[in-house]
Amino acid sequence: MTNHKLIFAGPVGAGKTTAIASISDVPPLLTDASASDMTRDFKASTTVAMDYGILNLGGGERLHLYGTPGQERFDFMWDILVEKGIGLILMLNNSNPDPFQDLHFFLKAFEKFIGETTVAIGVTRMDETPEPTIADYHKQLKNLEKKYPVFDVDARKREDVAALVEGLLYSLDPGLAN
């Protein structure tokens, strides 16, 4: 059986758990616990270990979907988690007080992994908080001389999350057949 790995990262409440559930072939294994003071304002529980889902590719081949814990105190796990991953899906919550800070934090935190693979960025809750816009995110990336895909995503919608993963795959290999 061949196994591969796709990593979902992002701050608390950005929709990593929901995004994994949207495309997973199995009910995702959640490892949520009660939220700490830091995260209580966003959601009642938060992921302290990791989310896990599976995309069955056929012939026993699997893509494992790992969600990183949102809290920074667990960041020691991130290096272990990304090892041999095919790329990073970064989920950002547009209604967070400073989503650009989140953007820069996670790009920096996963800099090495992104350099070896790439990243696609999904911005959630844009229906509630339309600004900053997707164009504003691209301005931030332009300052870093990066042109990563950034899509408005409803993490509950499989087609949105699938499009984000497609954006990641085509960024890695535009020659992929349609």
Place this chain on the structure above:
Amino acid sequence: MSLMQKKQICITSIGMNERMQNTLRLFFKGPCGGRCILVEKEVAEVCIVDLDSYGGQDLYEEHRQQYPMQPCIVLSINQVEIEGVISLLKPLNHDDVLQAVERAIQQLQNIAKITAITEPEPEPEPEPEKTASVTHRAAMRLIEQEARLFVGNLPDIDTADPEQVESAEYDSSNYFQGYLQQAIAEANSGNYRVDMETPSGVITALPNSHHILVALTENQLRSLSRLPLLHDITLKQGDVGSDTRGAKKSRINVDSLLWRVALWGARGRFPVGTDLAAPIYLKHWPNMTRLTIFPYAMRIAALWVNQPYSLLDTAKMLDVPQRYVFSFYSATNALGLAAVSQRSVDRLVQPQAARQHKKHSLFGRILATLRR
């Protein structure tokens, strides 16, 4: 009950004399219970063609070229088998015609499901939740057959033949696209509301807004966008806060609307004046989850984000029909995302083919799984 079920279906006849047309009218009125009405081809949703009439085959082909996605019923004394077309063998009988009309309506409903994003909402200024659902529905992925509605079916052109090149150009200023872009620009620069009065209803551009107010259905928008306009559309200034004449309007994301309007107008063509050999790049990725995504769009985006390629090189490199590349360029150009690279190196050096990733086949399997 859907709009499709409530309203009359507009059917046009091709290759029929007045007597046959009158027979159809009576048929639509009687056995069809008034559900269908015979109309001119410009406003028709379904066509019915007599292939045996003088020049019937040519008339049919010409009509299909112009309206590739329109459900079509063909009548002939010979058995006709054309994919996606409903054929009826003469002599016609009442039940068969009725059944064919039902099938055409069914096809029409399927197309409407694909393209439906808006029916006018009850409020001129809908709540944000409604906006969210409208913009979400605007995102859709088309399979190749559905994409014909947006990308057309133009064959690849030989650039050495000026006639072929000309046939693949369109001047957006003659289309609804040009008026829409003008209204948006005017609203933003003048900081006032701009009402566009179209024959089907009013479209309102608001200053520096992410949304545009539209009192037209998707079909009306498509009809308005796909052909050069014969008459100017009047743009009228208005106060931002004032009522937009009580019309029932939907709020549509500006980029999503402009993208589709450009695709309908271009239908596989490129804007007039485009240098097909000029290297094109994308300033950044389009917001793919909120746009109408047709086949190859993601691949072209990924290619142009990484490195500039000419339209012709792009089609060749990705091995895709030119119309998809031309459409993608027309739409991204309308959104201001595509630009010609001014770096001399991009013109002097032959572009390199995109390097195949070592996990190419794995990525292909993931893509296939995501789309199943």
